[in-house]
Amino acid sequence: MTNPPTNPVPHAATGPISAPSAWNVANGLTVLRLVLVPLFVWLLLRDAGAEDGNRLLATAAFVVAIVTDRFDGDIARRWNMVTNFGKIADPIADKALTGAAFIGLSLLGDLPWWVTIVVMVREWGVTALRFWVIRHGVMPASRGGKLKTVLQAIALGLYLLPWHSVAVLHWTAVAFMAAAVIVTIATGLDYVGRAVRLRAAAKRPLP
16 A cells, blocks of 8 residues: 655745844944943043043943943844954954053053053954964854953953042952953963964864
């Protein structure tokens, strides 16, 4: 006895998958972060950083920008909004914001210049390393790198607040900044090692 014919299951329509538009919420948050950078710098440096109201507004602008950094990547990945523009603009916005905060605080004399120089060398050095090995592979952000970002954000936020006369809060800011610098240096050295190993593995002849 032959089996009765079965109706063929229609195949899903196939076709080229369109790339997500650059005009989306995730990229909008990234652009907002870029726009907030000059406003943040102006508020921080206005009246030589001596006016508490300006410092509070600068801190608020910094916090809003940091929050957008927390959500734009998650939104882009969850809702398929990852674009080439976002891949380029997001790290630029991140480095512009934290770089402006470090440099601004050093200009005001609130943060030693050596701290700013160490952090800037590490940040831009890791970016250069990523381009150095991009032909051989991608170096994803490590857990240490994510911890570094969190510590830097907290430390900078504490330094931005106008509580020069509150010793306990001042030393709390110093402690967080010290931890941020240590993790920044350690993760920078880790990235150097990973980049060297990645290049060496790519050049190793196949068995």
